[in-house]
Amino acid sequence: MIITVFSEDEFAKRSIIALSLAAYCAQNRRRVLLTDATALQYALGWDARRRAAGGKPKVTVRGSADLESDLENPASYYRNHYPETIVDTDGSNARNTNAALVATDVLVIPVHSRQACNRQALVERIEAARLFNPALRILVVEVQAISAFDAAAGTETSPARALAKEILTATPAETVIHEWIDDRSTFDRGLSVFEPSPRNERAVAEIKDLYQEIARTRTQPVEQEANSLAILHALQRRTQEKELRHVSVDALHGSITH
Template sequence: MIVTIATYAPDAAAGLVAENLALLRARSGRKVLLMDATSRQACRQWATERERLHLEPRMTARAVRAAGLSEELEQLYPHFGDVVIDTDGANGHECRAALIMAQIAVVPLAPDQADVDARYDLIARLNNARMFNPGLKVLFVTAGTEHDPAPRELCAIRSYAAQVMAGGLASTILHLPALLWGANRPGRCASDIESSTGAAEMAALYEEVFQTACCQQ
């Protein structure tokens, strides 16, 4: 299964979601490839540190750019059970290529980004990807601060998600301060911190992501 993380603009939250999803998938016994198609290369560096420190499970990560993403993915995918791809913002060529090959797109969205008029380019990119990849599912994820979004903010995010074909909104809400727990420790992420809020939120999102993806098969 191929999971693409897509955002409105380059955002550290996307990389954190990619790292945690890849780690949780590997813990389930799957062979996972984490592809870093961003300019930051944070996921690749995270996996390198994890290997250096001999942390389990080990993560296989590859840095890739737009020109080679599709070809490299076609070559590597048969050797892995799952691929998680972190991409730059919606307008990036890497994002477009990754969406066309994915079964599910996970889209972290902050409440202040849920403006259909100002942020329509992300909606257009996701809908355009479905023209080439009709089986693509899109799961938006509310990415807030330490507090839950207000009801009107959740309504705005739900309305934004409704503009995308096969788009839905995860019931899990990610609180970025909690997701950052462990991120300041080399090779670790929130899912490494047992009993933490960030680990619990990512475990809940993991279940939603792969349940949504499997429903279309």
């Protein structure tokens, strides 16, 4: 299964969620590949600190530059060798992000309760990905500050549910991921939420619950009517973009000839 964790919001704990999911898979004795497609290479930096500290269990971490074709090719070495692949991407490199979206089984979108994302651009990007990956499943998960425990979780006003309504076929996660005081120090030491002693059992439970939701989402049938509508929207936008480009070229040609 390929899981892509995607958010352009730096406050959404995207990288920490991605590496925690990878560590959870490794703890369960599954070979896991964590792919770093971020501009600042958060996962690669975490891996370097982890190896220096002798962290176990082992998580294989690679940059995305050399893995684009491998992610898209079901017969590639990485796809066959690693039953679980987690992709951490911030959208900074459109080519890497698009390669991940085309190959992914479940797209996880963390949304911070205090941050507003560019919903329209996000919806359009995901609908475009459906042209090449019509089986894409989407799970939108809310990230909350510790002080906001249960403030809007699971309600219709939560940012995750609001965004899920705008993305056709998306599912709002029941699990809420919280920001914890020790998140940064754990990350900076090359550890996951499963390794500190004593460990934060609530943080551990959140990652376990999120993974179980991802696994369930993977097996859910895609709502065909909504999926077809999303693909239609993407095709209409592409047609409009081509028409606008032709208009621009014709206008430029006209101004030159006159």
